[in-house]
Amino acid sequence: MVELLSYGFMRNALMAAVLVSLASGIIGTLVVLKRMVFISGGVAHTAYGGVGLAFYLGINPILGAVAFSLGASFLMGYVQRKTRQRQDTLIGVMWAIGMAIGIIFADMTPGYKADLMSYLFGSILAVTNVDLILMLVVDILVVALVILFYKELQASAFDETFARVRNLPVDSLYVILVAMIGLAVVMLMRVVGLIMIIALLTVPAAIGAMYLKNMKHIMLLATGLSLIFTIGGLLISYTFNLSSGATIILVSGAVYLLALAMHRFCRTCPE
Amino acid sequence: MTIAKTMTHPQVEIKKLYGGYDHETILEDINLTINDNDFIGLIGPNGGGKTTLIKIILGLLPPKSGRVNVMGKPPQKGRQHIGYVPQFTVFDSDFPISVYDVVKMGRLSKKRVFRPLTDQDDRIIEEKLAWVDMLDYKNRGIRELSGGQRQRVYIARALATEPEMLILDEPTISVDFESRAKIYELLHEINLHGVTILLVSHDLNVISRYVKTIGCLNRKLHYHGEKEITAEMLKAGYNCPVDLIAHGIPHRVLAEHQEGR
Numbered sequence: 437m438v439e440l441l442s443y444g445f446m447r448n449a450l451m452a453a454v455l456v457s458l459a460s461g462i463i464g465t466l467v468v469l470k471r472m473v474f475i476s477g478g479v480a481h482t483a484y485g486g487v488g489l490a491f492y493l494g495i496n497p498i499l500g501a502v503a504f505s506l507g508a509s510f511l512m513g514y515v516q517r518k519t520r521q522r523q524d525t526l527i528g529v530m531w532a533i534g535m536a537i538g539i540i541f542a543d544m545t546p547g548y549k550a551d552l553m554s555y556l557f558g559s560i561l562a563v564t565n566v567d568l569i570l571m572l573v574v575d576i577l578v579v580a581l582v583i584l585f586y587k588e589l590q591a592s593a594f595d596e597t598f599a600r601v602r603n604l605p606v607d608s609l610y611v612i613l614v615a616m617i618g619l620a621v622v623m624l625m626r627v628v629g630l631i632m633i634i635a636l637l638t639v640p641a642a643i644g645a646m647y648l649k650n651m652k653h654i655m656l657l658a659t660g661l662s663l664i665f666t667i668g669g670l671l672i673s674y675t676f677n678l679s680s681g682a683t684i685i686l687v688s689g690a691v692y693l694l695a696l697a698m699h700r701f702c703r704t705c706p707e
Numbered sequence: 708m709t710i711a712k713t714m715t716h717p718q719v720e721i722k723k724l725y726g727g728y729d730h731e732t733i734l735e736d737i738n739l740t741i742n743d744n745d746f747i748g749l750i751g752p753n754g755g756g757k758t759t760l761i762k763i764i765l766g767l768l769p770p771k772s773g774r775v776n777v778m779g780k781p782p783q784k785g786r787q788h789i790g791y792v793p794q795f796t797v798f799d800s801d802f803p804i805s806v807y808d809v810v811k812m813g814r815l816s817k818k819r820v821f822r823p824l825t826d827q828d829d830r831i832i833e834e835k836l837a838w839v840d841m842l843d844y845k846n847r848g849i850r851e852l853s854g855g856q857r858q859r860v861y862i863a864r865a866l867a868t869e870p871e872m873l874i875l876d877e878p879t880i881s882v883d884f885e886s887r888a889k890i891y892e893l894l895h896e897i898n899l900h901g902v903t904i905l906l907v908s909h910d911l912n913v914i915s916r917y918v919k920t921i922g923c924l925n926r927k928l929h930y931h932g933e934k935e936i937t938a939e940m941l942k943a944g945y946n947c948p949v950d951l952i953a954h955g956i957p958h959r960v961l962a963e964h965q966e967g968r
Contacts, residue, residue: 469802588820591812594804601765601791602868603783603817649803649848 440674445561449680452563453666455571456627456636459578461659463620464641465651466582466613469593473638475512475614478527480621480633482508482534487555488541497555498570501622508534509618513610558629558681560670567626574619581612582655589613590651627666628681636662639688643695665691717742718788718872718903719764724773726756726763732771733759737928741872741905746898747930748918749907755925757907758794761876764905765791778871787816790865790902794876795857800850806860807845810836813867835863839893855886862893872903879910891917 440446467476483505490500508530515526542552554562582589592599592606600606624633640661644654669684676683719741727733733756741747751757762768763775766782777785790813813835814828836842839859849857858878865873875894879887895917898904907924915921922930 584821587811587815587824590804590808591815594802594809595793595812597767597793598791598812598864599815600767601786601789602812602815603787604815605817605820645803649805649850650808651804654803 445563446674448563448565448568449560449670450667451568452560452571452627453663453670455568455575456623457640457659457662457666458575459571459620459623460636460662461640461657462578462582462655463616464637464662465644465655465658466589466593467617468638468641468645469651469654470613472516472613472617473634474524475509475516475527476617476621476637477634478512478531478534479505479508479614479618480625480630481531482512483618483621483625484539484555484630485534485537485541487552488538488545491549491552492541492545497551498567498622501555501625502619504534505618505621506615509614510611513614517607517610554629555625556629556631557679558625558627558632558684560627560666560680560684563626571623571626574623578616578620581616585609585612586652593651628684632681632685635685635688636665639692640665643692646695646699661688661691718745718778719905720774720776721764722774724763724775725771726759726768726773727771728759728768733926734763734928735926737773739922739928739930741903743871744898744901744903746894746904746917746919747906748915748921749905749924749928749930750909750921751907751924753909757909757924758876760924760928761791761874761905761907764874765789787868788871790868790870790873792858792861792865792873792875792878794880795854795861800857802849804849805845806836806841806847806849806852807832809849809860810845810864810867813864831869832863832867835866836860838866838897839863853883853886854881855883855889858882858886858890859893862890862897866897866902870902872905873897875904875906877908877910878906879908 441450467473483501486500486502486504487497488500489504490497493500512527512530515530516523519526538552542549588599588604588609591602591604592609596606620637621630621633624630624636628636640658641654643661644657648654648657665688666684669687670680672678672687673680673683717740719739721737721739724737724739725732725735726737733754737760749757749760759768763770764777764782765786766777766784775782778788779785810832811824811828814824814832833842833845836845839862841856841859841863844852844856844860849860852860862873862875862878865875873894878890878894882890894904894906898919904918906918918934920930920932920934922928924930
């Protein structure tokens with residue numbers, strides 16, 4: 437372990453694990469409680485279009501990802517709010533179009549494209565110092581917004597109609613939330629890849645929501661679980677020379693199934 | 708801040724209202740005045756427009772035409788004086804939140820977005836929880852409660868807004884019979900404390916014992932500010948309370964059900 441820490445890339449990976457867990461624990465809790473899992477998946481995949489475009493233009497892929505991810509968040513958020521029917525279809529279509537744009541731009545970009553794969557499947561061991569700073573900025577933003585609007589976010593997650601009757605800024609809160617999802621998605625993309633983002637965004641929060649009834653506590657537990665999954669998966673993947681992103685997801689998936697089974701079991705037992 | 712408590716302004720004033728969704732008009736020519744300290748029960752079949760009417764009064768759905776005033780203001784402004792108890796089938800019954808935090812929602816408002824709640828708010832929350840007899844459950848999760856207990860918590864949340872008026876949408880859906888009586892007793896008491904109440908339900912039998920006046924809503928509103936459902940109202944509202952006809956007592960139903968109070 438000590439020996440591992442002597443590697444710069446490993447130190448960066450562990451730092452990334454901490455920073456990403458904070459965002460995924462907090463945003464994930466809101467995503468799960470507000471039932472926005474599908475939108476989050478859509479945003480993640482659409483972001484790939486931005487990665488492809490950035491590669492084609494020769495700029496930092498993170499910039500492309502941020503632009504597409506925020507754009508997709510707002511568009512999908514709008515679709516979910518304003519259209520009464522077939523919203524899942526529309527989100528699904530955007531999801532696929534985003535991916536396709538990314539692939540076509542990648543095709544059109546000459547040269548070596550292995551790095552594009554790292555956005556699909558994640559590469560926590562390739563996290564750079566610049567990535568870490570970006571992650572820190574997103575974390576600070578997310579924590580600040582959630583602290584500032586905590587009671588309103590909780591109210592509108594639980595019962596949006598009541599919140600609206602109280603004249604709470606429900607629509608602005610929703611925009612803030614989808615923007616936070618967009619930023620969290622870009623962060624998570626570096627670690628587990630966009631294909632598996634949904635798992636890290638939902639599994640820790642879903643486990644928390646099973647056992648706890650206070651949103652703050654769920655956020656904290658989800659952050660902790662996310663950290664355990666990320667670091668645990670990272671160490672296992674390092675030891676057995678496996679893909680880090682997929683290992684992290686399988687670790688969280690296994691724990692989720694275990695938690696679900698335990699929860700079910702406990703419901704039937706007398707106490 | 709107690710506007711509209713004066714006798715000159717009714718709390719809710721609806722004139723020639725038509726309402727519904729996109730291409731569907733559900734409410735036709737609704738005229739309704741709700742005065743201070745009324746306790747109105749509206750019955751009607753599902754799809755008769757009960758929830759639509761509530762949504763319009765609460766400014767959640769714009770009317771297609773006609774005029775709606777709440778506390779002498781447009782609904783989106785006036786609604787802050789209304790405590791709303793939604794139909795709870797619309798909730799996620801598995802949502803992880805404590806009873807206390809649910810009632811706390813009633814203390815939130817636009818003005819208080821950046822301000823933390825105070826001891827005064829805590830006091831109000833506990834007082835309302837005590838009123839609905841749920842204070843002992845304040846740290847329980849809402850998902851651990853029975854239907855009746857949950858409904859009382861939502862009533863406490865509405866009361867925590869310190870409203871002039873309560874609006875309840877099907878308050879006794881998925882509530883067992885004993886709890887229903889408890890909920891209506893509670894509403895009766897709240898009304899005695901000067902809070903106007905409008906409730907809609909398809910469950911006439913329970914409603915009729917506690918409300919002051921009753922009306923029938925099936926696209927059109929049949930309400931004359933009376934406590935009895937007349938044969939004409941039934942006829943006009945058609946399939947309104949089918950079970951009422953089945954009981955064979957179209958007149959003086961309420962007297963039939965009333966207890967000595």
